[in-house]
Amino acid sequence: xxxxxxxxxxxxxxxxxxxxxxxxxxxxxxxxxxxxxxxxxxxxxxxxxxxxxxxxxxxxxxxxxxxxxxxxxxxxxxxxxxxxxxxxxxxxxxxxxxxxxxxxxxxxxxxxxxxxxxxxxxxxxxxxxxxxxxxxxxxxxxxxxxxxxxxxxxxxxxxxxxxxxxxxxxxxxxxxxxxxxxxxxxxxxxxxxxxxxxxxxxxxxxxxxxxxxxxxxxxxxxxxxxxxxxxxxxxxxxxxxxxxxxxxxxxxxxxxxxxxxxxxxxxxxxxxxxxxxxxxxxxxxxxxxxxxxxxxxxxxxxxxxxxxxxxxxxxxxxxxxxxxxxxxxxxxxxxxxxxxxxxxxxxxxxxxxxxxxxxxxxx
Numbered sequence: 492x493x494x495x496x497x498x499x500x501x502x503x504x505x506x507x508x509x510x511x512x513x514x515x516x517x518x519x520x521x522x523x524x525x526x527x528x529x530x531x532x533x534x535x536x537x538x539x540x541x542x543x544x545x546x547x548x549x550x551x552x553x554x555x556x557x558x559x560x561x562x563x564x565x566x567x568x569x570x571x572x573x574x575x576x577x578x579x580x581x582x583x584x585x586x587x588x589x590x591x592x593x594x595x596x597x598x599x600x601x602x603x604x605x606x607x608x609x610x611x612x613x614x615x616x617x618x619x620x621x622x623x624x625x626x627x628x629x630x631x632x633x634x635x636x637x638x639x640x641x642x643x644x645x646x647x648x649x650x651x652x653x654x655x656x657x658x659x660x661x662x663x664x665x666x667x668x669x670x671x672x673x674x675x676x677x678x679x680x681x682x683x684x685x686x687x688x689x690x691x692x693x694x695x696x697x698x699x700x701x702x703x704x705x706x707x708x709x710x711x712x713x714x715x716x717x718x719x720x721x722x723x724x725x726x727x728x729x730x731x732x733x734x735x736x737x738x739x740x741x742x743x744x745x746x747x748x749x750x751x752x753x754x755x756x757x758x759x760x761x762x763x764x765x766x767x768x769x770x771x772x773x774x775x776x777x778x779x780x781x782x783x784x785x786x787x788x789x790x791x792x793x794x795x796x797x798x799x800x801x802x803x804x805x806x807x808x809x810x811x812x813x814x815x816x817x818x819x820x821x822x823x824x825x826x827x828x829x830x831x832x833x834x835x836x837x838x839x840x841x842x843x844x845x846x847x848x849x850x851x852x853x854x
Contacts, residue, residue: 499785502794508845512540512562512576513565514545514767516564518564520566524702526775540570573606575605577608577609593615609649671719684731686732735833736832754831759845762840784800
């Protein structure tokens with residue numbers, strides 16, 4: 492019988508809102524900035540979550556209150572049981588079920604009845620210029636991914652886009668327009684409902700050593716978002732919703748609203764990251780490290796009672812800058828914020844489960 496041990500249950504029951512299910516470490520691309528490259532080094536016996544384990548985990552977390560699940564990898568469409576995972580999630584009552592994909596899968600999958608139960612497909616593209624995108628994602632990636640996007644739109648799928656803010660997007664084109672702004676134009680032209688940006692900073696954590704050198708500087712990023720969000724009129728005309736990490740704040744701003752800017756997914760216990768090797772993490776910055784909060788096997792979920800428990804580095808109840816990024820204060824005079832801190836983001840858990848925007852004093 493699959494059970495959840497008492498300590499983990501007490502920590503996460505009623506708090507956990509969403510699952511990030513890294514169902515496989517296998518992938519058909521080799522992206523420069525990939526956070527998950529260490530997953531590829533797992534033995535062939537542990538390169539994907541088994542069908543039984545995944546179904547058991549879906550049941551257990553739904554009972555603990557999870558509302559949303561994301562299937563990812565690696566490339567999730569390489570897991571033969573993905574359609575069944577989607578179907579089971581909806582049958583269990585998950586409110587929102589989505590996948591993160593590179594879009595290189597056989598388009599016939601889009602006609603699978605179980606696959607059609609998805610609430611969202613999130614595709615990954617990093618530039619509107621095929622040459623720049625493919626230098627990051629791989630040869631011929633752009634052409635195939637865009638073709639799948641167009642087919643998914645024709646079939647009526649709700650589509651979102653993930654884009655990493657690499658150092659080319661902070662530049663301007665020959666007309667002086669921000670390339671990031673042109674990326675948003677491109678996303679709108681492909682009928683995406685949301686564009687979700689990810690930052691690429693070197694944060695003095697393990698993944699810095701394998702995520703390439705296409706990252707932006709802090710100053711370039713802060714200048715970019717300051718300029719972009721200063722034009723409220725232009726933003727209000729956008730059809731697409733934009734999720735952009737704030738990344739940093741000043742000591743003065745943080746001290747004015749610590750309960751708002753001090754958001755931390757680990758302190759909130761609002762998620763579970765499930766990996767093929769059996770580990771369960773909370774913070775994505777711990778990917779590639781030996782730290783985890785729990786592990787699962789055929790018998791259930793077990794709390795990690797060793798010094799490698801990632802929660803030990805956090806002070807619950809304290810509103811602080813991002814614990815993992817702030818340790819060596821490499822960003823001074825700025826304070827690093829949680830990578831999932833995206834003000835006013837249109838995201839289910841942020842809006843409904845956490846109701847985080849209501850913590851803000853200055854609207």
